[in-house]
Amino acid sequence: MTYTRRETLVIGAGGIALLAGTPAMASAVEEAIAAFTGGAEIGESGIEINAPEIAENGNVVPIEVSAPGAEEIMVMATGNPSPPVCRVSFGPAAGSSRLSTRIRLAKTQDVLAVARMSDGSFVQTTRAVKVTIGGCGG
């Protein structure tokens, strides 16, 4: 099958439009991170997400985030229609910077956590979770 020069251009433009669709979602996550960190540099160590590798039911996925020395942790589900999950700040009476809860995941995706440490620096980590049945209804 041969394409004329005009057809090739049209197909190419379609491909670019498709590509442009995905970063739009990702940028919502990046914007939320930027709003949280104020554009500061983000480290990689000292934060951990504990989650099942495979979640059968996306409606109830148990996760645990811990970041020793963190004052505030933000959790996001990068593949959800609305990425933010929760944001928790630890007060003086907190025994550790650890929180576990149950979240909804729409599909197989990365869960991301960003922590603000007591010295003002930021760390983040991601954890891939495979979801068998999505949990956002609709």
Add this chain to the structure above:
Amino acid sequence: MADVKPRVKIPSSAKAGEAFTVKTLISHSMESGLRKDGDGNPIPRQIINRFTCEFNGTSVVDMALEPAISANPYIEFDAQIDAAGEFTFTWYDDDGSVYTTSNGIELA
């Protein structure tokens, strides 16, 4: 919202400065606002949007919840105390309701 029942589990006593686990659960549908009913009309969002835990007025955790938190939100975290006192747990609903429960704790 009807039938909202907060439940909290903490030890009856704890050693000063030693971290212990606090578990909380509240019955709530956490309607995400993304679902549709049988006729295709969107079901309005109604979630618990904030949870706080305080010990004698000092903050333990202050959490902002989004629709991505599962129904019947379960929250588990660590606390530590220097004296006997009372934990106050507060959940804030989208419709303006506030659910509160308190638990006393002794020093071991």
